[in-house]
Amino acid sequence: MAHYSGYKLGTLLVRYLGLPLLAGKLTVKACKPLIDRVVGRITSWKSKSLSYAGKLQLVVSVLYNLSQFWMLIFILPKVVIRAIEKLCSDFLWEWVRVLRKKQL
Numbered sequence: 001m002a003h004y005s006g007y008k009l010g011t012l013l014v015r016y017l018g019l020p021l022l023a024g025k026l027t028v029k030a031c032k033p034l035i036d037r038v039v040g041r042i043t044s045w046k047s048k049s050l051s052y053a054g055k056l057q058l059v060v061s062v063l064y065n066l067s068q069f070w071m072l073i074f075i076l077p078k079v080v081i082r083a084i085e086k087l088c089s090d091f092l093w094e095w096v097r098v099l100r101k102k103q104l
Contacts, residue, residue: 031080034070038063038084042091052092059088 020030045058067084070076 026074026076028077028079031070031076034067035080035083035087037066038087041066042087045091046094055092059092063088 020026020033041058041062045055050058063084067076067081
């Protein structure tokens with residue numbers, strides 16, 4: 001139909017409340033802003049000297065709620081959920097790896 005009418009097909013690149021407005025199924029590429037926000041928060045926190053309890057509180061209250069906001073609207077792909085969980089886990093357990101390296 002688009003071919004006969006002369007119109008070009010495009011994508012809808014509109015955001016509302018930080019979420020992309022999509023006409024179809026949510027893709028991994030469309031979830032990149034969510035992953036970028038999680039990475040940005042984690043990198044800003046890594047410069048601070050936080051205890052395990054402080055890191056846990058930040059992960060639970062900020063990062064999981066950020067992804068939960070997206071999950072209220074969309075069904076996130078498993079790849080995105082696993083990537084967010086891995087980022088949170090790496091941030092939370094980083095001190096254990098540092099201690100193990102010092103012991104070796």
